[in-house]
Amino acid sequence: MVDDPARTTDDDVLAPWRGARARALPDDELVARARAVRVLAFDVDGVCTDGRLYYGPDGCALHAFHARDGLGIVKARDAGLVLAAISGRASKNVAARLGELKVPHIRQGVARKAVELDGLLGELGVLWSACCYVGDDVNDVGCLRRAGLAVAPAGAVFDAIAAAHLVTQRQGGEGVLRELVELILRAQGRWSIDDV
């Protein structure tokens, strides 16, 4: 999808700098969509991390994940949500972190994310309406437009926010997945607090 230059006004060009708004949903529809979620699929850079790639002389040496997302992923797994990471890049750092957290579906180096996720949902026998997707950039827009619950982290780019139902309170790398797992499990009446 490319803009038609002949029909692009200055206002169109500068729209992202006027601020983006997610598709507004009334509370009851937001909760209903969260209640229906069976698969939580997510982009990695800019969602599980703040997007920073720490480079040494031999390439990308480190990614910074967040401890709270780890706890969120454990709670999601315990509640039976299916987790799937869909990343445009490919990184051993990401494989190390997500493997440690036992994320069952890790797809890296994906050029066409909506095609990839559509295939995975087909394998799982789950409809897009039961899929929550979180992404922060233009290569996530296809998934965001199809997902039953479409989420962008605070600070995501204009096009991702415009395609989302919900913008999280936290920025990427600060516990976006954990915030979302809490929303989904609260909506499903399955959120628990560790009291011991």
Place this chain on the structure above:
Amino acid sequence: MVDDPARTTDDDVLAPWRGARARALPDDELVARARAVRVLAFDVDGVCTDGRLYYGPDGCALHAFHARDGLGIVKARDAGLVLAAISGRASKNVAARLGELKVPHIRQGVARKAVELDGLLGELGVLWSACCYVGDDVNDVGCLRRAGLAVAPAGAVFDAIAAAHLVTQRQGGEGVLRELVELILRAQGRWSIDDV
């Protein structure tokens, strides 16, 4: 403790997104509780760090601690406070930092924090009312509910803030322990400034 789905309203689900408030305390009670503290127990990820876990291809390579917490821990030790770290995760990076600072009690990989801390306080012969506990996530709630002074860092999750008497000005990893040591030692009339 799990919510009953039959009794969960949309407002209950979305409560964390309406904002959390710590249990309000008048100044004199806050100072009185700080004055009684003999043990300072704390979570590590999200308290001593900003929660970030720096992963390389072989797993978590780095944690980012704060220099000011180091100075705070030295002052706490000099004043005779007993320090105890209680972490749900286990990391050699954490052991290296807390060992260097001579924290006497370091418990990592703890699944049930309130049970663990209860045992430690028993060994030390100190009551929960003389224990200050700092934590940022749901697995800290049990300790927060029992501690004489319960503290959550700014930016902690809803359930931790709701269980705390006090939210620090600083976020995790920006000197939370140091801020708290200063509060406790000022309340006890033992805060000192290095003038030389």
Place this chain on the structure above:
Amino acid sequence: MVDDPARTTDDDVLAPWRGARARALPDDELVARARAVRVLAFDVDGVCTDGRLYYGPDGCALHAFHARDGLGIVKARDAGLVLAAISGRASKNVAARLGELKVPHIRQGVARKAVELDGLLGELGVLWSACCYVGDDVNDVGCLRRAGLAVAPAGAVFDAIAAAHLVTQRQGGEGVLRELVELILRAQGRWSIDDV
């Protein structure tokens, strides 16, 4: 260019602390300048990164780039923009990242940036008016004053902001290049969203 001490008032001295303003441009001129861009030249530290240099005992071990700038550079290349990095420092970390992104012109350790970029534009047969330059510090001011579209990241120093036409919404290291590529390609009617 050095200030004349005899003519410096207290207000001159403190001007940077009163706040800096970019050279104001009406929207249509900003878009027209963006439409004319053929070369996107940029400083590295403080633009592609937040300026942090991670030092170990053997020197600078890491630079933190942003994933979104990577996607922006791919889009810029696909659209035929010529990319050029002009850095005052020299670092293998920078070479690794920019090489991976196939930036065709990488000039490091440059003492006189405007002379260097002037030479490069001559080789490319491109006028300064078709060059967008982004920089955050005083050694970028020469390029900023000559470029057709002069840009400083949010949080840049006073002198860089004062020499710029535009201050980006994002700070260095948070996707400044990506924001700028989007502006240029939207102005040229060539911005595309990945929908699959």
Place this chain on the structure above:
Amino acid sequence: MVDDPARTTDDDVLAPWRGARARALPDDELVARARAVRVLAFDVDGVCTDGRLYYGPDGCALHAFHARDGLGIVKARDAGLVLAAISGRASKNVAARLGELKVPHIRQGVARKAVELDGLLGELGVLWSACCYVGDDVNDVGCLRRAGLAVAPAGAVFDAIAAAHLVTQRQGGEGVLRELVELILRAQGRWSIDDV
């Protein structure tokens, strides 16, 4: 200097949480003090860095310095200011960075900073009134109280801010030294912009 517990009120205890204010100076006195500076002495952690200490299993592996401070130090050196780092901790990472920037006086592992700096100023034959000192914590207060121009970074602890003439706009690790060098050199009519 220790508070007398018998005379400590709740308001005294909580004063740091009410907010700190630097010693107010009129503009002309601030500029006059900056004009007199011959030695720029500074703390490292929390001033040249944001205070974060990146620990791996073998101890502190990384410190994050800022590129703009590097440019500031070069300008300070070129203008003939004498630079001195006074750190309470000792780190090879710090030695690597400050050595690369040719800071002539690097004192690490200093327990009593005001004594150390007093000795150095004596060796240099410079009075405290011609010394600018920057520090962020209680072990800097002695130097801050004696220096002709006493500076705390934004976000410094209460006692450091209360002892300072000036709080910088930037936080530690975001270019505090560079901001200060610019203030001093502008006051002395020696600030220059690289135009080529």
